[in-house]
Amino acid sequence: MAVMNHTWVPQRRLGVWVVAVILIASAYYALWTDTISVDRFRLSSAASSSCQCPGLRPEDAFVLHQNNNNTSSNSGSSSNSNGNSITTTLVDDAAKAAATNADESDLRAELPDTNNPSEQSRPESKPQSLPAHASSAAAPPPHASATPIPFKPQRDAEFFIDLPKEYELTTEDDDLCTLFYTDDYVYGIANSSKQLCNEGSAVHGFEVPTNPHHHKLNGATPVYLMQGVQWDPTRHSFNAQCSDTADKALIYGSPLPGLSYGAAPSPTCDKNSPNRQLIIYPALKETYENVWHKLMELWQNKLSYDAARIAVDPSTGQPFLTPEQAAGALVVFPDDHEGPWDDAWEILTGKPPIRYSQLSREGCYDVVVGTVGWGGPFWSALLKTTYETCRRETLLTSFTRWIFDFYGLKERPASDIHAKPTITVVQRGSTRKFRDFDQLMEKMHAQHPGYAINVVDLALMTKREQIALLQGTDVLVGHHGAGMSYVMFMRPDSAVVEILPPFFLSRGFRWVARMRGLVHFIGKAMWREEYAYRIEGVPIPDGWQPTVQGDGDANEWQTEEWVWITHEEILGLVDAAVKSQLNGIGDHM
Secondary structure, three states: OHHHHHHHHHHHHHHHHHHHHHHHHHHHHHHHHHHHHHHHHHHHHHHOOOOOOOOOOHHHHHHHHHHHHHHHHOOOEEEOOOOOEEEOOOOOHHHHHHHHOOOHHHHHHHOOOOOOHHHHOOOOOOOOOOOOOOOOOOOOOOOOOOOOOOOOOOOOHHHOOOOOHHHHOOOHHHHHHHHHHOOHHHHHHHOOEEEEEEOOOEEEEEOOOOOOOOOOOOOOOOEEEEEEEEEEOOOOEEEEOOOOOOOOOEEOOEEOOOEEEOOOOOOOOOOOOOOOEEEEOOOOOOOOOOHHHHHHHHHHHHHHHHHHHHOEOOOOOOEOOOHHHHHOOEEEEOOOOOOOOHHHHHHHHOOOOEEHHHOOOOOOEEEEEOOOHHHOHHHOOOOOOOOOOOOOOOHHHHHHHHHHHHOOOOOOOOOOOOOOOOEEEEOOOOOOEEOOHHHHHHHHHHHOOOOOEEEEOHHHOOHHHHHHHHHOOOEEEEEOOHHHHHHHHOOOOOEEEEEEOOOOOOOHHHHHHHHOOOEEEEEEOEOHHHHHHHHHOOOOOOOOOOOOOOOOOOOOHHHOOEEEOOHHHHHHHHHHHHHHHHOOOOOOO
């Protein structure tokens, strides 16, 4: 037995070693074959420019990109710091060929730009030069590089049934948001045509919905389309071949300015004449040169025109306007008109506006008359405290992009966050100014040392300069007024500090800012008497009462030289706005 035991022990040890070697070899083989199969799948997926493969994650595509670079620069293996061999992924020749012939632009669109330093680190913002009227405006940053695009799941009913009913919850607010702030607004106008006249000329009216939160209007002005009309340069109106018995085009019960009925039949112009010139005629142009008012007028005429372009005549089943007409459309203004956004009306047609004097008496025209700017949905809460819950919108984003494109500006992405946020303070030239402004700026610089702080009067800048400045701004500080309309052009996730008059808490610019994804802070100014008592100890006069505001503006608040608010209040709001920006550092979109 002793001999047998002595002989068996080394044999048993040998068997254990053999089994261990087999297990280790099997593990390496399994790992090696699995790596090849996975990478072949990744390569074949990336090689197809039209592939929509949910299995290929963006991070997989990035690893694949790195592996291909390593394969081209290494002979097949490399070593780690310990000297151990690291096997490089092997790819068969067919997969290599497929990857080489893949559409490189598709792959680049899915991968982060590893050669772009801005993707690795984000430098601190620095003051940059502006025109002489601005102290230190920062130029807009370069456009961000492409980021990985998540796959989009296919809604194929073959693979699932409907979600439970609780997923279908909708509210009245949801319906209103969709109706007024998405393209449903334009489709709704286009789908509401009513024929008013169908004689030698044709006149159609389109109903425009009015936000129920609007505090002035029971109904917005309609959009009108006139076909086959002629221009009367003496009366500055378009004459339609419609009898007095035809339904009239009305604005709040009064005849539409710039349109008259009763024109005699013409052998050269009627609703069926070929080559009718399409005119966009903003007959209700406001004379008040307010930046916000004029911007809304431009916007509403753009939406009105687009509704007329897509509308179909129910009697014929064909569009009212032909593509050829739309391609040659012109905007017409009065000869003596000058407005802050006149150049931007080119957005509607691609051509500068013309003047009344350039219209021909012998011409034959189709004319679109848009609805008024102050009847639009984005004006509905401007002078009221209505709380708009809407987050869903497409019209606002589309409009801002039209403006960016027109002025040749790149939109700054939300992910472009400055390590030291850029602050822009609007100090008006003659009215509604900050008191003791130099002291305020000294305190602000001390509170935020090394930050770029721009001081500007927007009235002295061109529209392009204004928008470029706001694109480079992280925190905007200013008083309530038309200049606040520029918040829609700021980077999403940036911040706004709006100082309101003491007599109302307007939510108009607040919810426009919120729709754009901005953080909005409100500071409330004091009455002059309250400020004098609180800061200077001057007693409030006997019998003094704050002005009561009924609808819009309290007496002379827009022409007041100073806004009565303490420096401490302003600095506290600015500090909160800056911290909201610092909170986003480290975010990557």
